[in-house]
Amino acid sequence: xxxxxxxxxxxxxxxPESGKTVIRKARFASQALFLLLxxxxxxxxxxxxxxxxGYPVKFFLDADPLLALTAILSSRSFLPSMLLAGAVALAxxxxxxxxxxxxCPLGTLHNLAGxxxxxxxxxxxxxxxxxxYLLLVFLLASSAFTLQIAGIFDPLSLLIRSLSLSVYxxxxxxITSFLDALSRWPVPxxxxxxxxxxxxxxxxxxxxxxxxxxxGFILGLLFLGILALNWVERRxxxxxLCPLGALLGILSRWSLLSRSVSEGCDSCGAxxxxxxxxxxxxxxxxxxxxxxxxxxxxDDACPKNAVSFGFGRKAGGSSLDLGRRRVVAAAxxxxxxxxxxxxxxxxxxxxxxxxxxxxxxxxxxEFLRRCVxxxxxxxxxxxxxLQPALAETSLxxxxxxxxxxxxxxxEYRCTxxxxxCPTGAIRSLKPQEKxxxxxxxxxxxQGRCLPWSHAVPCIVxxxxxxxxxxxxxxxxxxxxxRDGRPVTVKQPRVDLERCIGCGICExxxxxxxxxxxxVLSVGESRSRDNQLLLP
Amino acid sequence: MNRREFLKTAAVTGATLALPGLLMPDGSMAAAEKPDMxxxxxxxxxxxxxxxxxxxxxxxxxxxxxxxxxIKPNIGWDRTPEYAAxxxxxxxxxxxxxxxxxxxxxxxxxxxxxxxxxxxxKQSGIADAAGAAGADVSFVEDRKFKEMxxxxxxxxxxxxxxxxxxxxxxxxxxxxxVHGTSILTxxxxxxxxxxxxxxxxxxxxxxxxxxxxARTVRPTLVVLDAVRILVANGPTGGDLSDVRLLNTVVVGxxxxxxxxxxxxxxxxxxxALGCVRLGHQAGLGNMRxxxxxxxxxxx
Numbered sequence: 073x074x075x076x077x078x079x080x081x082x083x084x085x086x087x088p089e090s091g092k093t094v095i096r097k098a099r100f101a102s103q104a105l106f107l108l109l110x111x112x113x114x115x116x117x118x119x120x121x122x123x124x125x126g127y128p129v130k131f132f133l134d135a136d137p138l139l140a141l142t143a144i145l146s147s148r149s150f151l152p153s154m155l156l157a158g159a160v161a162l163a164x165x166x167x168x169x170x171x172x173x174x175x176c177p178l179g180t181l182h183n184l185a186g187x188x189x190x191x192x193x194x195x196x197x198x199x200x201x202x203x204x205y206l207l208l209v210f211l212l213a214s215s216a217f218t219l220q221i222a223g224i225f226d227p228l229s230l231l232i233r234s235l236s237l238s239v240y241x242x243x244x245x246x247i248t249s250f251l252d253a254l255s256r257w258p259v260p261x262x263x264x265x266x267x268x269x270x271x272x273x274x275x276x277x278x279x280x281x282x283x284x285x286x287x288g289f290i291l292g293l294l295f296l297g298i299l300a301l302n303w304v305e306r307r308x309x310x311x312x313l314c315p316l317g318a319l320l321g322i323l324s325r326w327s328l329l330s331r332s333v334s335e336g337c338d339s340c341g342a343x344x345x346x347x348x349x350x351x352x353x354x355x356x357x358x359x360x361x362x363x364x365x366x367x368x369x370x371d372d373a374c375p376k377n378a379v380s381f382g383f384g385r386k387a388g389g390s391s392l393d394l395g396r397r398r399v400v401a402a403a404x405x406x407x408x409x410x411x412x413x414x415x416x417x418x419x420x421x422x423x424x425x426x427x428x429x430x431x432x433x434x435x436x437x438e439f440l441r442r443c444v445x446x447x448x449x450x451x452x453x454x455x456x457x458l459q460p461a462l463a464e465t466s467l468x469x470x471x472x473x474x475x476x477x478x479x480x481x482x483e484y485r486c487t488x489x490x491x492x493c494p495t496g497a498i499r500s501l502k503p504q505e506k507x508x509x510x511x512x513x514x515x516x517x518q519g520r521c522l523p524w525s526h527a528v529p530c531i532v533x534x535x536x537x538x539x540x541x542x543x544x545x546x547x548x549x550x551x552x553x554r555d556g557r558p559v560t561v562k563q564p565r566v567d568l569e570r571c572i573g574c575g576i577c578e579x580x581x582x583x584x585x586x587x588x589x590x591v592l593s594v595g596e597s598r599s600r601d602n603q604l605l606l607p
Numbered sequence: 608m609n610r611r612e613f614l615k616t617a618a619v620t621g622a623t624l625a626l627p628g629l630l631m632p633d634g635s636m637a638a639a640e641k642p643d644m645x646x647x648x649x650x651x652x653x654x655x656x657x658x659x660x661x662x663x664x665x666x667x668x669x670x671x672x673x674x675x676x677x678i679k680p681n682i683g684w685d686r687t688p689e690y691a692a693x694x695x696x697x698x699x700x701x702x703x704x705x706x707x708x709x710x711x712x713x714x715x716x717x718x719x720x721x722x723x724x725x726x727x728x729k730q731s732g733i734a735d736a737a738g739a740a741g742a743d744v745s746f747v748e749d750r751k752f753k754e755m756x757x758x759x760x761x762x763x764x765x766x767x768x769x770x771x772x773x774x775x776x777x778x779x780x781x782x783x784x785v786h787g788t789s790i791l792t793x794x795x796x797x798x799x800x801x802x803x804x805x806x807x808x809x810x811x812x813x814x815x816x817x818x819x820x821a822r823t824v825r826p827t828l829v830v831l832d833a834v835r836i837l838v839a840n841g842p843t844g845g846d847l848s849d850v851r852l853l854n855t856v857v858v859g860x861x862x863x864x865x866x867x868x869x870x871x872x873x874x875x876x877x878x879a880l881g882c883v884r885l886g887h888q889a890g891l892g893n894m895r896x897x898x899x900x901x902x903x904x905x906x
Contacts, residue, residue: 121729
């Protein structure tokens with residue numbers, strides 16, 4: 073054994089690229105590939121005007137075992153798309169946590185953020201890796217009792233939500249306002265160049281419409297905070313917090329592909345700084361297999377060449393001991409969270425009138441059991457009207473989608489939100505199905521309406537109403553202006569049966585500030601009780 | 608006129624137009640005199656468009672070599688062509704080709720839509736048809752609206768789309784539809800699609816505003832698409848039983864006259880629209896169809 077090891081050591085010293093062995097290069101390539109794929113699918117989560125998006129934009133969410141497992145638990149139902157997540161789980165059983173080291177786009181972003189930090193402080197207590205397992209237990213317990221909050225912590229849901237609602241809107245705002253400012257500079261040639269660049273960006277990475285979301289600031293701050301944790305310790309999120317990592321860790325306990333260390337190891341500790349998962353690679357009996365991302369850095373770093381990866385090796389190391397009391401406490405907390413998050417006043421009786429859910433949304437309780445707050449529907453919403461909820465629902469529904477018609481209405485023939493929903497909280501509607509779905513009902517505020525109260529003609533709500541038989545009806549009446557002269561105006565009325573609550577009337581109502589026509593959630597097809605008319 | 612009467616007259620007009628032989632006893636007069644308006648009827652929207660423009664003197668009469676031409680269809684809504692809520696894509700495509708054949712350097716097609724622009728452009732078929740004919744089809748951008756002075760009775764200034772005013776030639780290609788406040792939406796109403804700002808307020812004094820706009824944007828050519836017209840639940844439509852197939856396009860230069868003729872397609876009098884009457888009074892055009900040499904052709 074010693075001669076080859078010595079020979080390889082000599083090789084290492086000669087080769088300036090010694091750190092970058094095949095396995096490491098392959099991992100970088102895989103990480104780059106999946107990050108690019110993720111970002112490309114993210115950019116494709118946008119309407120091109122056709123009825124279908126044309127790309128499987130929810131691919132990463134479909135492949136997420138944590139979202140699938142918690143959704144199955146909380147909704148007591150199964151979606152065919154979850155088979156992909158099952159495949160990832162099964163692959164983890166055989167291959168270990170390759171997902172964390174080789175695939176996860178958030179993990180790759182952590183690598184990049186970590187690379188930007190020069191000095192790392194190590195103040196994290198040794199046992200902190202257990203935190204994520206306890207969070208997982210918490211989430212599984214709460215989802216077993218029908219509460220779906222795993223999406224708040226799930227790395228892919230978190231990443232898509234943060235990018236959609238915060239990072240991407242800020243990026244677009246920043247770049248367009250910068251180039252706009254440049255094009256106004258009195259420097260010859262600058263304006264056309266800025267215009268050209270803006271055009272190129274619009275055709276490639278920018279959205280047609282500047283995305284704008286409420287809570288964008290707080291979501292962005294949370295995301296930056298999570299990235300900034302790399303300053304405390306590299307891949308802090310992955311090591312200590314990520315519940316998906318914990319689930320994959322448990323699945324990887326008996327994986328066939330594993331690291332093994334030969335007797336040549338003298339626990340010198342050369343492998344410790346490079347270890348992505350922080351799994352105590354220097355110690356034969358304290359090594360934590362469940363924390364290993366198969367990054368291969370220990371293999372590169374080992375001066376004795378004692379590390380190897382392969383199938384069916386005897387792995388050794390310590391077993392995952394979380395402590396029975398901690399597990400029970402986490403589970404109990406998960407159970408307790410169910411009522412605690414639901415005791416907002418919205419549960420008391422009537423639905424919140426502002427809680428207008430996307431078309432195809434399931435009945436509210438069923439909806440909340442499934443929605444993982446990934447933000448895909450908000451990203452894809454063609455008018456930008458879907459916004460992350462805050463006060464419209466109890467804490468359970470935070471960041472779930474709510475239509476705010478003053479921001480953007482529901483486009484009559486668009487069905488994209490249901491197409492991108494990974495858990496079926498919003499059903500994927502056929503175009504002919506969509507037009508029959510009511511998400512609310514428009515009401516006219518006669519005291520503000522121009523023809524009703526101010527003898528001023530206006531028919532905008534009727535003009536824009538998209539139902540084949542207009543749901544806003546006009547009645548021609550003669551009213552008096554301030555001098556008592558007769559003026560003929562057309563006063564709008566809402567047909568309660570025809571109105572689908574799309575909100576374009578509210579969106580376009582020229583009565584600024586508080587509109588003279590507005591949509592409430594009453595009458596929504598999905599609810600049995602939130603109805604106005606006798607069925 | 609109530610809705611029932613309206614539908615009836617519209618249907619009758621549609622039927623008579625479908626038999627153009629009955630309507631053009633003077634079909635022979637045209638060759639000698641220059642017509643003021645061409646009304647072309649036939650099963651192919653592209654062919655009647657081409658025939659109408661040719662009968663009007665050919666596109667070379669209006670578009671010169673090297674011109675940048677703006678073609679302004681109505682792409683307002685997210686509807687497919689058969690619902691008659693948006694200009695027929697084949698009419699737009701044919702006009703783009705005619706412009707290029709006449710030597711145009713660039714043909715731009717856009718509209719400030721009411722529905723989401725991406726869906727409206729795609730579903731109307733106009734983006735594909737105009738794009739295939741070689742036009743620059745672009746979405747309207749906020750930064751290209753500039754506050755402009757309007758020599759109007761009602762409007763003094765409004766944010767308008769600069770590309771319209773940078774063009775050498777403008778062709779207005781509206782579709783004929785009913786509308787809640789202006790009765791119909793034809794050519795002059797189509798200029799709302801180059802307005803920015805909060806244009807919903809226009810409806811408070813719609814007719815004088817439309818005349819002010821028609822005064823500001825002077826089209827080289829007006830091509831009224833009446834291949835399909837929408838006779839109820841406009842301008843959005845959505846119900847095929849509200850659509851009448853007239854297989855007609857009207858080509859003219861006088862915005863008032865074309866709109867006056869457009870009213871007759873719905874069984875209304877030539878002076879039924881407020882904007883037509885006001886435009887006539889203001890000298891913007893002539894709504895008296897009896898004074899116009901209207902040539903009807905079949906293609």
